[in-house]
Amino acid sequence: MDQDIIEAIRQDHEEILKVLGDLEVHERASSETYSVARGLLYSHMYGEEVTIYERMRSEMNERIEDALAEHNSIRIGLDRLDRIEITGTEWAPAIHDLKRRVQFHIDSEERLLKAAESFLDRSERFEMKERFRRAQGEQSGYTLA
Numbered sequence: 001m002d003q004d005i006i007e008a009i010r011q012d013h014e015e016i017l018k019v020l021g022d023l024e025v026h027e028r029a030s031s032e033t034y035s036v037a038r039g040l041l042y043s044h045m046y047g048e049e050v051t052i053y054e055r056m057r058s059e060m061n062e063r064i065e066d067a068l069a070e071h072n073s074i075r076i077g078l079d080r081l082d083r084i085e086i087t088g089t090e091w092a093p094a095i096h097d098l099k100r101r102v103q104f105h106i107d108s109e110e111r112l113l114k115a116a117e118s119f120l121d122r123s124e125r126f127e128m129k130e131r132f133r134r135a136q137g138e139q140s141g142y143t144l145a
C-alpha cells in the first residue's frame, strides 16, 4: 500500500533522527553524513511548507506559525553547523543543540499531524504526498555553497 503524506512525514522524521544520532557519535560523524542530514532537513521542511502547512494554515494558523518559527530555528542551527569543523570542539555542543531543536519540533509537529489526519480525507492525503516528494526533489540539488 502506498504511503500518504502523514506516513511519509513520519518516515522522514525517523530517518532524520537516525542520521542526527549518527552525527552525535564521534566515530560516525563525517562531512558526508552531515551533508545527508542537511539535505534531508532542508528538503523535508520545504516539502512540508509548500504542502501540508499551506493547506492547514486556514484551519490552524497559529500552530502553523509556530511550526514555521521552529523550522527557522532549525535552519539557524544548520547555518551554525555549516561553519564548524566536525573534528573541532564546537561540533558536539552544536549538533546536540540542533538535535534538540529538531526533536522539539518533531514532537510538536506530531500534534499537528494528528489534527491533519482527521481533517484531510484519504485522497487528499495521497495527492499531497505526491506533491511533497516532488517538492523535496526540487530542493535536493541544494548544496553547501
Ligand SMILES: [Fe+2]
Binding pocket: 009, 013, 044, 048, 106, 109
Ligand atoms: Fe517534519
Ligand SMILES: [Fe+2]
Binding pocket: 045, 048, 067, 071, 105, 109
Ligand atoms: Fe516540520
